[in-house]
Amino acid sequence: MEVGRYYLKRAHFVPAINRFRRVIEDFSTTSQVPEALHRLVEANLSLGLIDEAQTAGAILGYNYKSTEWYERTFELLKSEGLKPKSSGNSWLSQIYRQVIKGQWL
Numbered sequence: 001m002e003v004g005r006y007y008l009k010r011a012h013f014v015p016a017i018n019r020f021r022r023v024i025e026d027f028s029t030t031s032q033v034p035e036a037l038h039r040l041v042e043a044n045l046s047l048g049l050i051d052e053a054q055t056a057g058a059i060l061g062y063n064y065k066s067t068e069w070y071e072r073t074f075e076l077l078k079s080e081g082l083k084p085k086s087s088g089n090s091w092l093s094q095i096y097r098q099v100i101k102g103q104w105l
Contacts, residue, residue: 001032004039013043021091034060034069040092041073045080053077055092057084062096 004019016039023036037060044053057073061084064070077083086096 001035001039004036008039008043011046013047016043017047024095034064034067037064038069038073041076045076050082051087052090052092054082054084055086055090055096057082058086059092059096060084 001019001023004016004023007013007016007019020036020040020043023030023032024040027033037056040056041053041060044050044056054077057077060067060070060073074084086093
């Protein structure tokens with residue numbers, strides 16, 4: 001997480017996304033996942049990747065709705081005129097479909 005924050009702070013969004021993705025995929029049972037999802041929203045919005053940002057927000061809302069990270073994410077998306085929802089066919093959308101909706105194919 002620390003390396004991802006470092007990259008995000010310096011506007012190196014792609015390396016930051018890769019670090020946060022690693023947290024989500026490889027350390028999914030840790031307390032760092034909600035922040036990693038929020039940081040993914042920040043980085044994806046900075047790159048103009050709206051679908052990915054909204055999907056990360058949707059996953060965060062489904063799994064961690066009572067956290068401060070979801071509140072921050074919701075406000076961030078709302079300030080951009082967006083809302084958390086899954087769309088597209090990114091790796092994050094696939095996780096959303098499989099884990100949350102139970103659609104494996």
